[in-house]
Amino acid sequence: MKRLCSMILMLAALSCLAACGKGSQTGQTDADSGAASRKEESVMNRSGQSKGNTDILVAYFSCTGTTKPLAEYAAEYLNADLYEIKAETPYTSEDLDYNASGSRANKEQDDSSARPAISGKVEDMDKYHTVVLAYPIWWGQAPRIISTFLESYDFKGKTIVPFCTSHSSGIGSSDKNLHSLVDGGTEWKDGKRFAAGTSEKEITEWLSGLGIEPFTAEEKEGETSRRSFDFEKKTVKLNSGYEMPLNGIGTYSLEDDTCVNSVSEALKRGVRLIDTAYMYHNEAEVGEAVRNSGIPREEIFVTTKLYPNQFSEPEKAIDEALNKLDIEYIDMMLLHHPGTDDVKAYKAMEQAVEDGKIRSIGLSNWYVEELEEFLPQVSITPALVQNEIHPYYQENEVIPYIQDLGIVVQGWYPLGGRGHTAELLGDETISAIAKAHGKSSAQVILRWNLQKGVVVIPGSSNPDHIQENTELYDFELTDEEMEKINALDRNEKHDWY
Numbered sequence: 001m002k003r004l005c006s007m008i009l010m011l012a013a014l015s016c017l018a019a020c021g022k023g024s025q026t027g028q029t030d031a032d033s034g035a036a037s038r039k040e041e042s043v044m045n046r047s048g049q050s051k052g053n054t055d056i057l058v059a060y061f062s063c064t065g066t067t068k069p070l071a072e073y074a075a076e077y078l079n080a081d082l083y084e085i086k087a088e089t090p091y092t093s094e095d096l097d098y099n100a101s102g103s104r105a106n107k108e109q110d111d112s113s114a115r116p117a118i119s120g121k122v123e124d125m126d127k128y129h130t131v132v133l134a135y136p137i138w139w140g141q142a143p144r145i146i147s148t149f150l151e152s153y154d155f156k157g158k159t160i161v162p163f164c165t166s167h168s169s170g171i172g173s174s175d176k177n178l179h180s181l182v183d184g185g186t187e188w189k190d191g192k193r194f195a196a197g198t199s200e201k202e203i204t205e206w207l208s209g210l211g212i213e214p215f216t217a218e219e220k221e222g223e224t225s226r227r228s229f230d231f232e233k234k235t236v237k238l239n240s241g242y243e244m245p246l247n248g249i250g251t252y253s254l255e256d257d258t259c260v261n262s263v264s265e266a267l268k269r270g271v272r273l274i275d276t277a278y279m280y281h282n283e284a285e286v287g288e289a290v291r292n293s294g295i296p297r298e299e300i301f302v303t304t305k306l307y308p309n310q311f312s313e314p315e316k317a318i319d320e321a322l323n324k325l326d327i328e329y330i331d332m333m334l335l336h337h338p339g340t341d342d343v344k345a346y347k348a349m350e351q352a353v354e355d356g357k358i359r360s361i362g363l364s365n366w367y368v369e370e371l372e373e374f375l376p377q378v379s380i381t382p383a384l385v386q387n388e389i390h391p392y393y394q395e396n397e398v399i400p401y402i403q404d405l406g407i408v409v410q411g412w413y414p415l416g417g418r419g420h421t422a423e424l425l426g427d428e429t430i431s432a433i434a435k436a437h438g439k440s441s442a443q444v445i446l447r448w449n450l451q452k453g454v455v456v457i458p459g460s461s462n463p464d465h466i467q468e469n470t471e472l473y474d475f476e477l478t479d480e481e482m483e484k485i486n487a488l489d490r491n492e493k494h495d496w497y
């Protein structure tokens with residue numbers, strides 16, 4: 001009966017729609033779905049590439065192209081990732097024929113348990129704090145595929161901002177009825193209905209009125225202030241939106257099987273951050289250990305670096321790294337140290353981020369002056385700067401400068417580097433602090449780094465040391481102990497970069 005009344009009301013409202021119904025409501029074609037590639041299944045920006053540089057997702061379902069441009073306006077304005085909710089079995093014009101009581105769309109809307117399957121998925125829903133959700137009104141409600149979408153992810157702690165398009169109906173109860181599909185802990189904004197052809201301005205004004213801005217006040221601050229370490233999760237959220245572990249393994253000078261074995265040992269012992277470089281000649285071995293680990297790829301964070309002799313042909317060098325590593329994508333790529341064409345190489349890395357080949361980019365061996373000159377020439381603020389840092393070379397002026405830019409600092413040679421480790425580990429001050437905590441000198445030095453907000457990547461091929469280097473979270477250095485180690489600074493560099 002309800003359906004019959006709605007039908008009568010709809011008949012008038014949809015007369016135009018009906019006129020252009022079967023002929024032009026082509027919906028998603030088989031050709032669309034047939035062409036679905038790995039890339040298409042992931043989150044895309046407007047140009048069809050993963051941006052990976054935002055905390056907002058605009059997810060939309062659109063069969064006849066009305067909702068789509070409005071979702072694109074929202075994504076463009078918010079600098080958000082755009083994700084199309086595509087039905088595994090695309091809707092044909094017959095499926096969308098609301099005049100035929102047995103049409104697929106009508107049957108689905110009639111059946112509250114219908115959950116049309118979605119093709120592909122949002123790759124990393126965790127990284128979004130806000131999801132703008134756009135859909136067409138079907139018989140006064142959101143299409144059932146929106147229920148499938150909402151039940152496929154955990155939206156706890158996120159804000160959902162729904163909007164819809166329709167021929168003439170308002171948003172009605174369609175947005176509120178979605179609330180019960182997600183578990184508690186999700187904030188829902190009031191939805192809004194837009195007509196076909198709504199301007200970009202109207203969409204952006206609505207979003208802005210809700211306080212959904214390209215960057216929230218908190219994020220704006222995050223752009224220019226320090227990234228905080230999460231000692232519970234043992235990760236830090238980079239300005240690129242990705243999480244990186246606080247401790248890892250460095251692979252400098254680990255070659256062939258030694259490298260494969262060391263990285264495999266580290267992975268077995270819970271290490272999830274691996275640092276390599278073109279110049280270490282072991283990217284293939286690192287990739288092998290990652291692939292053979294049985295650990296889901298997205299749980300491992302791999303950093304590699306372009307060497308200055310690669311800067312003149314950076315695209316080729318990036319592809320070479322991808323080929324050697326053979327792990328789908330690179331989590332972090334750095335420029336090894338300043339050199340001719342470094343801006344050109346960085347710009348190629350920026351493009352590779354756009355292309356979804358690299359997730360985050362940064363620099364190594366860049367200090368205050370170099371950064372001041374370099375940063376104005378590039379678009380993406382580095383997510384990481386990796387420099388030599390140990391108690392005898394502390395960079396006490398450089399570290400806060402970098403951190404205040406919202407960039408994470410990582411230290412290489414944390415234990416002093418080849419030929420200097422014994423002296424550093426045997427240092428009286430450090431040894432005494434280690435004894436007081438029942439820890440090793442290495443652990444104290446690594447912990448000192450972490451408490452200064454510096455990520456550590458000690459290199460080792462010794463399984464005991466690899467293990468020892470992970471046990472950094474069951475003790476804390478006092479302010480006094482931190483001060484004592486700070487006082488050991490000799491401004492003594494152990495390498496030339």
Ligand SMILES: Cc1cc2nc3c(=O)[nH]c(=O)nc-3n(C[C@H](O)[C@H](O)[C@H](O)COP(=O)(O)O)c2cc1C
Nearest residue numbers: 062063064065066067136137139140166167168169
């Ligand atoms: C099965 C079905 C049911 C619909 N029900 C309504 C409705 O109840 N009220 C309305 O105003 N429009 C209704 N429409 C029209 C769509 O909401 C409208 O054309 C929408 O903007 C289409 O969005 P899209 O092009 O992004 O798919 C319906 C369309 C279909 C296919």
